[in-house]
Amino acid sequence: MRIPRGTLQEQTFYEQVGGEPTFRKLVHRFYQGVAEDPLLRPMYPEEDLGPAEDRFALFLMQYWGGPTTYSETRGHPRLRMRHAPFTVDRAAHDAWLRHMRVAVDELELSAEHEEQLWKYLTYAAGTLINSEG
Template identity: 65%
Template sequence: MGGLRDEEQSFYEAIGGEPTFRRLVGAFYAGVASDPYLRSLYPEDDLGPAADRLTLFLIQYWGGPTTYSQTRGHPRLRMRHAPFAINEAARDAWLGHMRAALDTLELPADQRDTLWQYLVNAADALRNTPG
């Protein structure tokens, strides 16, 4: 019966839980901080709160604790991003930094590909400006 636990393991647990998502988001925001174009899209002087929000969201989405919803309510990603002009260039810049961050994790190919496909789909879904 030990095999049942493996089948029930969430993606969150399979990739290493909170520390993995913190490393991913930390590496991502290090890239954002040094990108003049993308950095201009973040209204806060300190990227720390944005990093915390993204970390908690990803943790919850992938099966970890629901701290994001407990503190911020329903994710409503499109609504929360509506005030920002997210065009193809912004999406591509975001994905470029996220890809570099994802590669630092050295996940097995299947896990890396699963996470990457989600990130691409999410970035595409949040585009709200032509071009």
Template identity: 60%
Template sequence: MSDEQRPPGPGPGHAPEPGREPGREPGGAPRTDPAAAAPPGSRSFAVGAPLSQLRRPVPQVGDERQEAEAGTSASFYEQVGGHETFVKLVHEFYARVAEDERFRALYPDDDLGPAEERLRMFLEQYWGGPTTYSEQRGHPRLRMRHMPFPVDVWARETWLKHMRAALDTLELSPLHDGIIWDYFDRAAHAMINRPG
């Protein structure tokens, strides 16, 4: 067999490339057998396949993500229990605010009831429920609405502490809890408007 007919790669009279281990791709990644079966639940498709041939992985029974992303049109709001869930969350949050004298002082009204209602309406709308908040108050403009109040790192961390405790009372699935907590964490960071 001439050199032109010989397949590339290790073989008689062919040394591996310097710095490359046998059975490995350049860069050190293990060489894989494209004919080997893919792990369960993973996506597999031929390179260059038309997009119309790509399919979502077959969901596994009991897969929490499958339940959260079910083919139904259920919003996050509906998935977590709807109105009652947000009433409880916000009530539990403001009960903790009322007990925290230093943090409570950041709220200008003597009665926390209107603030509780506004937060509930906002969260319901944000997560796919009724649009009552926008109908009554217009665009949320959260950062602008919080500008008159001193929101520093301490205020953010205190708000998050009380919201975490309130969220824990709901006993949501880990996936739903993680999704809503990620939002609260990012939103609280965005509200900071004072150094410290």
């Protein structure tokens, strides 16, 4: 028996969780927290967090199987290199995850999708620590 194209088995995570609107909502809510955070806000030198929000949304969409717009406009993600100019210590890591946890919770994903997303986010946050400060 053939499974019709577009079934859950063939959908990317990006498609399964609702595509671009879901990732835009996640990142927007995350940056609302960052904007008010005295530890994280200085890591975003731009007056407006909009460009950072857009870049992060595009990155996550591409990572999870959506459009490749991020790489087409910015090249390889090189996450560690792009974050190297900033001091990312355990406190920054924890603050980042606090804001991301709120954003993930507000998506109300299935338990399976939430676990998969959270596992990646905690892993990625850990890899960006570059200071013991």
